[in-house]
Amino acid sequence: MNIRFDGKVAIVTGAGGGLGRAYALELTRRGARVVVNDLGGSRDGTGQSDAALKVVEEIAAAGGEAIANGASVTEYEQMEAMVAAAKERWGGVHILINNAGVLRDRSFANMTPDDFRFVVDVHLLGSANATKAVWATMREQAYGRILMTASSSGLYGNFGQANYGAAKLGLAGLAKTLHLEGAKYNIRVNTLAPTAGTRMTEDIFPEAAFQAFTPESVAPAALFLVSEDAPNNAIVGAGAGVFQAAHVTLTQGVRLTGDALSPEGVAAQWQAITDRTGEVVPQSGGEQAMMIMRKLQQ
Known part of the structure; x- marks a missing residue:
């Protein structure tokens, strides 16, 4: 089976580098037209740059079609405008990969409420904003593929990432409800928990691991999860070419009287x-x- 995206329009948030860039490049290689969204901020969410435009130029040089977008996922009106621009240019939006994120790691004892709120705002509310902005369009066209980006920190916890972990598990919960609400409209919603060597993790990974955990080794899972024959309600772990399935389970339990x-x-x-x-x-x-x-x- 050859997975293609001809005729499909995709939005990838946080696509100015790392995982998002890898997704955008591979989607265009396989026929999609892509909105490369990136505010261009640093790892902690401050500042701006032309990161998205550079990826669009890279895509164009390879013969693909993409447009740059610098909207912030934390601003719903900006997400609406981004979707409207994609529809005006290409007629629809079929795929959304919610990838934009920031890190403000500290132990919970040393974390400020602002740092907690900001990380949740970007990851969780930002993904909800982007998803809400495409939801009506996907329902109308009876086709949508949405990918949330969770993390092992959300699924299993990680020291110093209370804000990040809370947001990431929230995204898994969001996906589990949206897959139910979107099913009859042929909208499939899945969750990816990637492990990759990017600017978000460059001071965490040893050099050898950083080289093994490339964004390109995660991209196959992301593209499968937004393909026409994608599953629904899956949580997939991916890193260094290894792919895993995660589940939220329930024991049979005991009745007490x-x-x-x-x-x-x-x-x-x-x-x-x-x-x-x-x-x-x-x-x-x-x-x-x-x-x-x-x-x-x-």
Whole structure:
């Protein structure tokens, strides 16, 4: 199967470098027309640059078609204008990769409320802004592929990244609801948790690992997850050419009654409550209540 994007219009946020640049380049190589969005700020979100324009020039030199956009994902009106410009030029928007992000790492004890708020604003609210801006268009055209960028820090935690981890797990939750709301309109929503050597991670990775974890080794997962035959509601880990699937699971659980319906009862049954035998992967929040109802009927 040859995955192509001919006739498709894609928006990639944070595409002025790193992962976003790799996604934009590969999408255009495979036939898409791409809006390269990047405010051009530094890693902590300050300043601006012409990073997006440089990627557009790179795409044009390779024979692809793209336009640069410097809008901030934190400003919903700017996201609306970006989508309107793409539609005016190319007639629609079929793919959105929410990739824009910043880092302001500190231990929670030393993190300011402003640093917490700003990181959540860019990652979580920024992705919601961009997604909301394309949502009506994708519903009208009965086609949409949206990718959220989560992180192992959100899925599993990472010291010094309380703000980043909160935002990233929030994105996984956003995707899980939007995949339900978009399904009947042929809008598929997936989540990618990438590990890559970029300016965001250059002082974290050892040099050898930095060279192995290239953005280009993550891009195949991103492109598959926004392709016509993409799955829906997947959480995929990717790094250095290794691809993984992550799941939010639920154990079968234990029903407590009478005197056992107490904190002491929970403590006494903790091993059984957390027993992963027969655990399931719910496809919606309602399945938890359904499992509880089955316990009550037994």
